[in-house]
Amino acid sequence: MIDLFGGHPETNPLDDTDDVQLLDTTLRDGEQAPGVSLTPDEKARIARSADRAGIAVIEAGSACTGKGERETIRGVTSLDLSARVTSFCRGLERDIDLALECNVDGINLVVPASDQHVTEKVGTTREANRRSTVDLVEYATDHGLWVEVIGEDGSRADLDYLEALMGAALDAGADRVCYADTVGHATPDRTLACVRRLAALGPTSTHTHDDLGLAVTNALVSVAAGADLVHGTVNGIGERAGNVALEEVAIALSHGYDVETMDLTMTHNLAQLVANKTGIPLPPNKAVVGENAFTHESGIHTDGTLKDESMYEPYPPETVGRQRRLALGKHAGHAGVAAALAEHGVDVTDEQLDEIVGRVKRVGDRGKRVTDADLLTIAEEVRGTERDRHIEVLDLTAVSGVHPPTASVRLSVGDDTRESAATGSGPVDAAMNATVEALSHEANPALESYHVDAITGGTDALVTVEVEMSSNDETVTVTASDSDITAASVSAMVDATDRLIDGSAVVADD
Ligand SMILES: [Zn+2]
Structure with missing residues (x-):
């Protein structure tokens, strides 16, 4: 049995949590999504919007990628944002030097944590990896950088070694360490076990991926276990199945636990900006930012929503900068059609409304969505008024x-x-x-x-x-x-x- 919160489901597990912040890695991990490449201007625009939304840390890119990327990161650091701006760095002194060239406030230093990464990928040993991590942290802090050490593939690491490695990084002066579920492998109980051990050592971040569809759950479990900085991307874009979606974490923390992390009213604009610039469209059913997230079509749902807006919504759409939509289709009912007509200032009699609802349903039955123009054309015909075209x-x-x-x-x-x-x-x-x-x-x-x-x-x-x-x-x-x-x-x-x-x-x- 999964026992996440010590068997006390009636208490708010985040009661003692006062300050949780977000790290936006849309410009680094998000840009690693297949087929995505952002121009310097696009990165600057996204960074500015994320900053305005109150996101605490913006990972602007990987300084080691090349000259163009460094110029792009410099473009972001020169914006003078309130957010801390960082660069991703591999466990190499050269990477830290390149990050320094970009005038970043800090680095996200990635070192291998699982045996697979320590021995097979980097070709070193656990002990040598621990020593080099300490040296790199000292080098970076000596140069005045804020340092977060990420234990790559931490969710598959030996937990005792992960604890020793991250503990050594904190002892060497790292500002925080990060639990990374690099391949989106962890279950919530594994996440809880890992983050609890790390959070006992010092400030801990969490970086979750959605390969099992557990990214948000694992981010929340991380916070419950003591993590206070959540990494994620706007719309959850990223490699493979993507990173955790920041807007989903933010609304879940706010709605479920009264923990505020960003200006939620900006989530819709931010989502659209990132969708436009990356060319990755938003699925209609996506939580918070999808086209249908606040659209009611079924007659019963529309009727209930018109009686009480909260009937079929967890929170009002305005919370996330959106508006409620009543769509018409084969499930259309009288209340929904009347409301849609009223929105366009069209008055109809009860008999006319019966006739219009019938026609709307017939269009819907053919598998078509009934657009505003369809509805108004139907209404015009039923009312016998012909519109004068201008x-x-x-x-x-x-x-x-x-x-x-x-x-x-x-x-x-x-x-x-x-x-x-x-x-x-x-x-x-x-x-x-x-x-x-x-x-x-x-x-x-x-x-x-x-x-x-x-x-x-x-x-x-x-x-x-x-x-x-x-x-x-x-x-x-x-x-x-x-x-x-x-x-x-x-x-x-x-x-x-x-x-x-x-x-x-x-x-x-x-
Ligand atoms: Zn990642």
Whole structure:
């Protein structure tokens, strides 16, 4: 049986915990995720955001990687952040010298801890490894660095040796040691045993990976065992299955144990920034930051949520800088549809609502998500009101195969005709740019997301483009289908803009 907290589940195991901080290694361990490479500017932006969110330590990279990486780290240290900025260093004096060249505040010194790493990887012995660790710590502290010693593969190390190695590092002047579950191998009870032994020696950090899906659990267990600095990455990006996701640790500590580690309201912005810059999209069902984390579709859930917002939510979305969304689909109920219509300022009678709910469910039954535009179109039909379009596409030409790809559009906007041409990375991008340009006098809506689905196979497939656009406080999602992806994209964008200009998306009764 797993007995994590001495058999007292009724007590808060973190009651005595007053100060837990986070170390963000998105720029080092996160960047080691397959296919990720961040530019110096991108690293600086992420570091600035993490700093604003109150994250205590930012590991900016590995100074030993090369000249470019060192310039990037220097870019971060020159930002004058409140956070402590560190570099990863292998157990080599040369690595410490290179970190010093980057003006970092401290280093994360990684030394082997498991026999596999001590003998097979580094080719040394336990005793020689312990002695060299002591020398390196003394060298680094002599140069004024804050030093955290990470025992690599600590979760698979002999626990007595790990304790001796980390104890020697602390005796030599290291500021703290770190329990590292480098390959994400440990169970919570193993984590508890390791961290308890290390935390008895001195300040201890924890570094967990998600190979068993236990990264957050192990991070929390580490804190319960006495660790007070949790390593992790934004969105949990990292090698293999990734590191622990910082935002998940932060909300779990706050929600479950009243331990605050960062400004939670910034988690959503930080997540989107990292997703954009790394090109690793957020899975819709991801905790805290996923698209669906605060979206209710099922009729029963929507109805309950409208009666009491906390009915089907552990904490309000605003806690993490987000908003609740009611989505419509085959589970849609009267309450949810009425709420969605009210959001767009559309009044309907009870009979009209019955009819609209029925139609929404029929669209949902075909496996389609019901977008705002779908709902409003249905409502328009049921109410017998036809919307007067303000903007319409008259003509569209896009040319690819030339450099750069170009497109021109002609739109009717009210009584005027607007024409514009633009270039882009491809014909769709060029056409979207031309459309934005043509509409720039009219409105400046922001494109929040753009998504394409091919409905059938083959090169003549019908594609559906879904765009989400916002202006001021209003957001509208519109889809358009066409076998020509450029035409579908422009049509969706124009339709969304048209509805945003309308103010409510449906023409007022007049
Ligand atoms: Zn790692």
